[in-house]
Amino acid sequence: MIADVSLWNYTCPNMKEVLVMMQEPKRCLLSGESEESKPNYREIDPNTGMQKDYAVLCPEERAKGYVRPYRTTYIHKGKRPKYPTRELTKEEQERYGQYGYVLFEKYPKGSNNGIGRFWTEEDLQSGCGTQTVMGHALSETYARDPKFYGGTFCVRCKQHFPLDEFVWLDGTQVGS
Numbered sequence: 001m002i003a004d005v006s007l008w009n010y011t012c013p014n015m016k017e018v019l020v021m022m023q024e025p026k027r028c029l030l031s032g033e034s035e036e037s038k039p040n041y042r043e044i045d046p047n048t049g050m051q052k053d054y055a056v057l058c059p060e061e062r063a064k065g066y067v068r069p070y071r072t073t074y075i076h077k078g079k080r081p082k083y084p085t086r087e088l089t090k091e092e093q094e095r096y097g098q099y100g101y102v103l104f105e106k107y108p109k110g111s112n113n114g115i116g117r118f119w120t121e122e123d124l125q126s127g128c129g130t131q132t133v134m135g136h137a138l139s140e141t142y143a144r145d146p147k148f149y150g151g152t153f154c155v156r157c158k159q160h161f162p163l164d165e166f167v168w169l170d171g172t173q174v175g176s
Contacts, residue, residue, distance in 0.1 A: 025057050025058075025061045025144075025145065026058040026060065027055050027056070027057060027058060027061075028056060028057075029053045029056070030053055031053050035055060038053060040052065041054070049153070049157075049158030050153060050158075054138065056137045056138060056140075056141045057140070057141045057145060059137075061144065062143075066140070066143035066144055067146065068143050068146050069143060070139055070143045071139060071142065071143070071169070071170075072136075073132065073168070074131070074132055074152065074166045074169070075129060075130070075132075075166065075167050075168075076129065076130050076132065076154040076156070076157065076166055077127045077165060077167050078125070079126045079127070080124075080127075081103070081105040081117075081119060083105050083106060083108060083116075084105070084106065085103040085104060085105045085106075085119065086106065087102075087104075088118075092118075099118070099120070100121065100122065101119065101120055102119060102121050102124070103118070103124070104116055104117070104119070105118075126165065128156045130156035130157070131169070132155040133155075142174070142175075149163065149175065150162065150163065151163055152166055163175035
């Protein structure tokens with residue numbers, strides 16, 4: 001069924017604005033090129049660990065305003081339990097010790113994440129604590145659309161990691 005747009009205009013005088021807001025935001029690369037013109041932009045430079053180029057919201061998209069504060073610096077905190085942990089039971093040590101697990105994090109009742117999670121010492125020691133400073137276009141993209149990226153770069157580790165391993169200087173989660 002196709003709706004009568006004239007009826008929409010009658011019932012919602014700002015329908016054109018709503019439709020514009022629902023469109024995919026315009027993306028471009030830091031270099032100013034389009035993603036289509038540089039299909040290999042995500043390739044990693046072995047010397048820096050960074051991509052050849054990065055996607056950002058185009059300037060006209062970023063100029064529409066921010067939904068989160070403009071921030072330039074984040075910290076690589078690594079993976080951390082969100083809920084209380086406990087030592088492994090003797091049975092769990094025998095059963096799962098071969099995988100390097102040292103702690104168990106029990107999720108609260110009603111959590112959609114299951115029962116809990118086992119943690120290794122490597123997981124608990126992840127994150128180097130280094131501050132990474134982003135350029136202006138990347139910072140504006142995060143401020144305009146916090147869910148734009150699924151991961152980000154650590155300048156010390158020279159690697160990309162999931163967003164949940166980073167916090168802004170004020171302690172809030174990157175990408176939230």
